[in-house]
Amino acid sequence: MLFHVRMDVHLPPDLDPEVRADVVAREKAYSQQLQREGKWPHLWRVVGEYSNISVFDVESNDELHELLSGLPLFPYLTIRVTPLATHPSKVPDPPR
Numbered sequence: 001m002l003f004h005v006r007m008d009v010h011l012p013p014d015l016d017p018e019v020r021a022d023v024v025a026r027e028k029a030y031s032q033q034l035q036r037e038g039k040w041p042h043l044w045r046v047v048g049e050y051s052n053i054s055v056f057d058v059e060s061n062d063e064l065h066e067l068l069s070g071l072p073l074f075p076y077l078t079i080r081v082t083p084l085a086t087h088p089s090k091v092p093d094p095p096r
């Protein structure tokens with residue numbers, strides 16, 4: 001199941017710089033592990049914003065919720081999830 005996910009990051013400006021660096025480093029490691037596992041196939045920066053547009057490829061709503069709520073940045077995120085379905089006009093991917 002594919003999900004479009006927008007994450008807007010709201011780190012408090014007065015957050016201790018060491019705490020900030022730690023949570024950002026843990027977020028990077030967590031996201032890169034999920035990318036390697038194929039569960040987070042797209043991660044894009046939104047131009048001019050501290051936000052990303054992502055696509056997750058997971059088995060269920062519950063799995064997506066588990067992955068998102070495990071994000072180290074989760075307490076600082078506004079997350080909007082859009083479930084994706086196949087468009088009827090989509091040309092099939094060529095065989096590999």
Ligand SMILES: O=C(O)CC1=CCC(=O)O1
Pocket residue numbers: 007009027028029031043050051052073
């Ligand atoms: O910077 C962001 O958009 C939040 C984030 C998601 C994965 C990551 O490493 O940072």
